[in-house]
Amino acid sequence: MLRNRLITVLTFNGGTLFRTKLFEPDYRYTHNFVDSWSVDEIVMLDVTRDPGADKSAFYEVVTQFAKECFVPLAVGGGIRNMDDVRAMMAAGGDKVVVNSGAVERPEFITEIAEAYGRQCVVLSIDARKSDDLEGGYEVFSHFAARPTGKTPAGWAAEGEQLGAGEIMITSVERDGSLQGYDIPLCRQVSDAVTLPVLGMAGAGNWKHFVEGVEQGGLSAVCTQNIYHFTETSIASAKKFMEKKGIPVRL
Amino acid sequence: MIGIVDYGLGNLTSVAGAVAKLGFKPDVTSDAARLEAADKLILPGVGAFTDGMANLQARGLIDILNDLVVKRRKPILGICLGFQLLGQSSSEFGDTAGLGWIDAPVTRLQPEDASLRVPHVGWNDLSQTRPACVLFDGIEDGALFYFVHSYRMETPPDGSEIGTCDYGGAFTAAVQKGNVFGTQFHPEKSQQAGLTLLANYLEKA
Numbered sequence: 028m029l030r031n032r033l034i035t036v037l038t039f040n041g042g043t044l045f046r047t048k049l050f051e052p053d054y055r056y057t058h059n060f061v062d063s064w065s066v067d068e069i070v071m072l073d074v075t076r077d078p079g080a081d082k083s084a085f086y087e088v089v090t091q092f093a094k095e096c097f098v099p100l101a102v103g104g105g106i107r108n109m110d111d112v113r114a115m116m117a118a119g120g121d122k123v124v125v126n127s128g129a130v131e132r133p134e135f136i137t138e139i140a141e142a143y144g145r146q147c148v149v150l151s152i153d154a155r156k157s158d159d160l161e162g163g164y165e166v167f168s169h170f171a172a173r174p175t176g177k178t179p180a181g182w183a184a185e186g187e188q189l190g191a192g193e194i195m196i197t198s199v200e201r202d203g204s205l206q207g208y209d210i211p212l213c214r215q216v217s218d219a220v221t222l223p224v225l226g227m228a229g230a231g232n233w234k235h236f237v238e239g240v241e242q243g244g245l246s247a248v249c250t251q252n253i254y255h256f257t258e259t260s261i262a263s264a265k266k267f268m269e270k271k272g273i274p275v276r277l
Numbered sequence: 278m279i280g281i282v283d284y285g286l287g288n289l290t291s292v293a294g295a296v297a298k299l300g301f302k303p304d305v306t307s308d309a310a311r312l313e314a315a316d317k318l319i320l321p322g323v324g325a326f327t328d329g330m331a332n333l334q335a336r337g338l339i340d341i342l343n344d345l346v347v348k349r350r351k352p353i354l355g356i357c358l359g360f361q362l363l364g365q366s367s368s369e370f371g372d373t374a375g376l377g378w379i380d381a382p383v384t385r386l387q388p389e390d391a392s393l394r395v396p397h398v399g400w401n402d403l404s405q406t407r408p409a410c411v412l413f414d415g416i417e418d419g420a421l422f423y424f425v426h427s428y429r430m431e432t433p434p435d436g437s438e439i440g441t442c443d444y445g446g447a448f449t450a451a452v453q454k455g456n457v458f459g460t461q462f463h464p465e466k467s468q469q470a471g472l473t474l475l476a477n478y479l480e481k482a
Contacts, residue, residue: 028401028402028443029393029397029399029400029401029424029444030399030400030401030421031399032399032400067399067400093290093291093294094294094297094298095298097295097298097465097466097467097468097469097471097472098423098466098467098468099423099425099463099466100291116290117290118290119290119291119294121291121323121463121466141325141328142324143286143287143323143324144286144287144323144324144325144358145396145427146323146396146398146425146426146427147323147324192396192398192425193398221394221395222394222395222396223394223396223398223399246394246398246399247399276400276421
């Protein structure tokens with residue numbers, strides 16, 4: 028039986044692992060933990076905001092990390108063209124995560140899918156609550172600063188048509204809140220596509236993972252707040268999920 | 278030296294990294310002489326079947342591989358798309374002929390349970406239908422491996438299937454026929470079980 032995945036998302040700023048609650052860079056987390064922990068997949072995102080910034084620091088981190096990473100590795104952040112995609116894949120990515128680049132030029136999804144296969148394209152969608160759009164949410168791009176006029180469900184379905192292989196849905200309001208995934212948002216997106224959907228932002232305890240899968244229809248639950256994730260906690264999260272009847276890899 | 282066939286598709290870095298981790302020297306190449314010099318071959322790849330065959334053809338690799346694998350019996354391990362290319366043909370984007378070393382077509386994954394999503398992405402159990410195969414040394418039946426695919430190889434009639442996976446119905450997830458090995462899943466991305474399987478291929482096949 029296919030297991031639901033628990034995915035760890037690592038964000039980097041100028042090549043430094045960036046955490047929102049602990050400011051000192053600490054690479055102990057990124058060395059070898061993939062093998063000793065029971066995480067199912069890793070996402071590495073470059074969240075450096077300066078568009079002119081040198082990306083080489085991030086590529087170097089990915090390259091070093093990928094050498095010891097024997098679970099799938101998705102990489103992204105600032106991907107705008109096929110040169111960016113090639114660089115991310117050459118650094119050791121198995122998939123690329125696209126967000127604003129796809130909003131700016133939707134056919135970019137197709138270009139990546141044609142070159143590397145659709146399983147290589149994770150369409151990341153950041154959504155905020157909206158009073159105006161049907162469904163009550165609007166897609167925002169460019170670090171969630173720019174409204175797009177698209178609904179998350181509509182954009183996800185369009186992304187599937189264009190060649191995306193997975194959808195990652197992030198609630199901007201829930202980011203760092205520890206209040207749980209935005210379940211209606213996850214549900215709208217998972218109902219809109221036949222692709223696997225990865226839910227992101229808000230997980231604060233193990234119950235939230237269960238809710239995300241059972242009520243949100245998520246194939247994978249993501250968490251960014253690695254501060255709380257020690258070796259035992261991923262295992263303990265998975266044991267909890269299994270006890271609640273969710274198939275996971277222990 | 279392990280020749281990793283470079284035909285412009287897929288996660289060659291990951292495969293080369295896993296081979297190096299296991300203490301072998303990877304050589305990512307499409308050069309005939311270098312592939313000939315390799316002790317064993319790996320045919321990796323992700324993406325579309327049609328592109329895979331077109332790229333092999335464009336680089337002159339089909340004749341080279343037929344010579345090395347069929348005539349000279351050099352071991353080869355196909356992974357994911359590389360596994361599917363071992364088959365007779367694929368219905369992905371029209372009918373395309375494959376390498377034809379395993380007598381089975383590749384067709385779209387159609388889970389009986391319509392709620393199951395395609396592509397099939399994630400960790401799933403591998404049932405060993407031929408546990409004695411050298412690839413499975415030290416790996417328990419039902420061990421989890423990482424899959425990502427929308428097409429699957431139909432069951433080969435010649436008994437070359439060594440493992441199956443269930444996703445709304447069982448499908449062939451691994452094969453072995455003489456010196457030809459293949460896995461639909463990614464051993465290089467399946468943590469300890471995957472590295473063990475890869476080590477078995479590199480050391481014992």
